[in-house]
Amino acid sequence: MTGPTASRSLPGWLTQATSVVAALLGIGLVWTFVSLVVLTPERRFLLPPPTQVLGTLGNPTIMTPMLAALGRTTLVALVGLAIAVVVGLVWAVLMAQSRWVERILYPYAVILQTIPILALTPLIGIWFGYGIPARVVVAVIIAIFPLISNTFFGLTAAPSPASHDLFTLARASRWQRLVKLQAPAAVPSIFTGLRTAAGLSVIGAIVGDFFFQQGEVGIGGLLRVYTLRLNMEALLTAVGLTALFGVLVFSVFAALDRFVVGRWYGR
Amino acid sequence: MTPESPGTLRLTGVSKTFEDGTTALTGIDLTVAPGELVTLVGPSGCGKTTILRLAAGLIAPSEGELTVTADTTSFVFQDPTLLEWRTALRNVELVGELRHVPRAERRTRALEVLDAVGLADAAAKHPRQLSGGMRMRVSIARALVAQPDLALFDEPFGALDEITRLSLQTLLQDLFARAEFGALFITHSVNEAVYLSDRVLVMGQGRIAAEVAVPWPHPRPPELRYSAEFAAVAGRVSALLEEAS
Numbered sequence: 001m002t003g004p005t006a007s008r009s010l011p012g013w014l015t016q017a018t019s020v021v022a023a024l025l026g027i028g029l030v031w032t033f034v035s036l037v038v039l040t041p042e043r044r045f046l047l048p049p050p051t052q053v054l055g056t057l058g059n060p061t062i063m064t065p066m067l068a069a070l071g072r073t074t075l076v077a078l079v080g081l082a083i084a085v086v087v088g089l090v091w092a093v094l095m096a097q098s099r100w101v102e103r104i105l106y107p108y109a110v111i112l113q114t115i116p117i118l119a120l121t122p123l124i125g126i127w128f129g130y131g132i133p134a135r136v137v138v139a140v141i142i143a144i145f146p147l148i149s150n151t152f153f154g155l156t157a158a159p160s161p162a163s164h165d166l167f168t169l170a171r172a173s174r175w176q177r178l179v180k181l182q183a184p185a186a187v188p189s190i191f192t193g194l195r196t197a198a199g200l201s202v203i204g205a206i207v208g209d210f211f212f213q214q215g216e217v218g219i220g221g222l223l224r225v226y227t228l229r230l231n232m233e234a235l236l237t238a239v240g241l242t243a244l245f246g247v248l249v250f251s252v253f254a255a256l257d258r259f260v261v262g263r264w265y266g267r
Numbered sequence: 268m269t270p271e272s273p274g275t276l277r278l279t280g281v282s283k284t285f286e287d288g289t290t291a292l293t294g295i296d297l298t299v300a301p302g303e304l305v306t307l308v309g310p311s312g313c314g315k316t317t318i319l320r321l322a323a324g325l326i327a328p329s330e331g332e333l334t335v336t337a338d339t340t341s342f343v344f345q346d347p348t349l350l351e352w353r354t355a356l357r358n359v360e361l362v363g364e365l366r367h368v369p370r371a372e373r374r375t376r377a378l379e380v381l382d383a384v385g386l387a388d389a390a391a392k393h394p395r396q397l398s399g400g401m402r403m404r405v406s407i408a409r410a411l412v413a414q415p416d417l418a419l420f421d422e423p424f425g426a427l428d429e430i431t432r433l434s435l436q437t438l439l440q441d442l443f444a445r446a447e448f449g450a451l452f453i454t455h456s457v458n459e460a461v462y463l464s465d466r467v468l469v470m471g472q473g474r475i476a477a478e479v480a481v482p483w484p485h486p487r488p489p490e491l492r493y494s495a496e497f498a499a500v501a502g503r504v505s506a507l508l509e510e511a512s
Contacts, residue, residue: 162348165325169342170365180365184352264351264393 048233056237066222066234069209070241073218076132077205077249080139084197087140088147089190095148096155096182097174113145117204121211131215135208142204143197150193154186188265191257198249206242275301276322276417276449281331283317291317292473295331299417304443304450304485306460308504309470310512315453319419322451337417337449341410345422347402349394349409355401356381356390359408366413373412380408384438400431404438411442420452424459436462437489444486457508461501462492469504471511479504 010018028050035049056062091109095102117138128134159181167177209220217225219242226235276299283292292314299305307315320326321333323342341362349358356377363373381390384404394402403423410418424432436459443450443463454460460467461481469477481500483491491497 160346160348162344162346163350165323165342165344166348166361167365168325169323169340170362172365176365180361181350184350187352265395 045230045232048236053233053236053240056233062234062237065217066219066238066241069217069219069222070245072132072216073202073205073209073220073242074245076135076208076218077139077201080136080204081143081198081201083136084140084143084147084201085194088144088193088197089151091144091148092151092155093178095152096178102152109145109148112141117142117207125212129214130212132212134212135205135218138208138211139201139204142207143201146193146196146200147190148193150189150196151186154189155182158182158185158189188257188261191253191261195250195253195257198253199246202242202246202249275299275334275336276451277332277334277336278318278321278328279332279334281318281321281328281333283314283321283326284329290473292321292328295475297468297475299449299451301416301449302447303466304452304464305466305468306452306454306464307468307470308454308457308460308508310508311455313470313512314473315470316421319421319451319453322417323419335417337415339413339415340417340419341413341415343406343410343418343420343423345425347394347406349402349405351394354391354393355386355397355405355408358394358405359412362409362413377408377412380412381405383411383442384408398431399427400435403427403431403435407435407439407442411446414446415448418448418450420450422453422455425455432456432459433489433492439463440486457501457504458492458497461497461504462487467504469507469511471508476511477507479507 031047031050035044035047039047091105095105120141121138124134124137128137155178163181163185164177167181172180205218206220206223209218209222210224213221213224219238223235223238223242226232226238276297278295278297281292281295281297282290284290295314295318297305297318307318309315317326319342321328322335323340324335349355350361353361356374359377359381360373363376368376378387378390381387384407386401386404386408389397389401389405394405397405406423424435427435440463452460452463454463457467461479464481465485467479467481468475469479479500
């Protein structure tokens with residue numbers, strides 16, 4: 001006889017989907033209540049009801065430029081993420097090679113993380129112009145720290161001392177130790193960094209859109225325009241789309257993590 | 268000085284004091300001859316693992332002379348220390364890979380050794396898919412695939428359940444009887460020490476306090492562990508261990 005718990009419980013994805021839908025319905029209900037009951041008709045423009053906002057999805061005059069702008073922001077985020085991955089991994093590998101390299105490079109990683117991006121925007125503008133390259137730079141700066149810190153942690157702390165002894169006894173070279181022990185052991189940490197960095201690169205691209213508006217507009221630029229015009233339906237739709245995009249990017253890397261690392265650790 | 272045969276380990280007056288001032292070993296004299304399995308028993312912190320790490324060349328003695336005459340030394344850790352991203356077969360192949368042994372040669376040898384430890388069917392499995400006992404068998408296979416002259420075992424069966432432990436003792440016995448290598452084995456278990464070894468060295472507080480010769484030739488039948496003669500030798504080791512502690 002099969003266990004009653006197993007036969008009655010829902011699959012994991014269905015449980016998760018149900019909770020997401022339930023949460024969305026809850027938000028929709030509260031939103032509708034605030035819009036239609038709490039706000040007076042004169043002030044309802046501050047939070048239009050969900051039906052009115054969803055209505056913009058069928059309006060090509062709003063949606064065509066919005067999707068084109070989202071596409072540009074996506075490109076900026078992905079290019080920024082790719083650069084952050086390459087630079088972040090190389091940075092972490094160099095730091096993992098010796099204590100003195102770590103002492104030299106680590107403070108710069110911390111500085112990148114702690115300086116408010118607002119303080120850097122004038123410099124970025126002067127050095128990279130006020131168009132798409134500057135937006136990519138912002139995305140890189142915002143996304144890179146989790147990649148450096150997680151990769152460095154994985155390379156130095158993940159392999160056990162006994163595994164290092166095993167490689168020492170086999171007279172492994174520094175390169176063999178890096179490629180066959182430290183790097184594979186660091187993969188779970190690298191993916192943790194990647195998931196965080198992916199979300200941050202989207203934020204970075206939108207922040208870049210805000211500050212650097214030369215050239216074709218990104219979703220961040222449109223958010224600014226909608227805010228200035230008090231076009232709340234379009235603004236809320238754009239916010240919803242960017243949130244969805246952020247979740248999508250995060251989910252793609254989470255799925256990739258499960259596919260690669262799950263085979264080793266049974267996740 | 269006469270040249271030693273491969274598989275010889277000799278420590279003469281070896282002491283070890285760590286950088287923090289802790290003295291782990293004092294005046295250790297110990298020899299493992301080729302084809303001999305010597306066991307170190309003693310309470311935790313008495314310096315057993317330090318002797319093993321010295322023999323492996325992972326640390327250097329503070330005083331005394333240490334001679335290892337072996338082309339290849341293998342080490343079996345307390346934890347199986349398998350690389351989770353590699354299959355059992357690729358874990359066994361690792362040392363050959365690091366030493367640039369040609370792929371076909373190291374694969375054939377790894378499959379042979381996996382077969383010898385009873386894991387031919389688990390070659391394609393990742394460590395997480397193996398039980399604790401199977402993981403330790405892979406670890407032993409990885410040590411033996413290099414065809415060592417000297418094998419060092421750091422309490423490899425300590426974390427296993429009793430049944431698995433007994434079966435691995437029998438396996439190691441068989442492998443040892445077939446392969447000619449010297450071995451130094453650390454354990455907390457007196458019965459394990461007596462069943463496996465030719466000599467049991469009893470340690471206490473950084474010194475070798477006593478030595479007990481074990482009379483039976485290898486391979487030893489598992490039933491030996493339940494005989495009166497075995498109990499007598501184990502009892503003697505236990506009494507010496509109590510004195511040394």
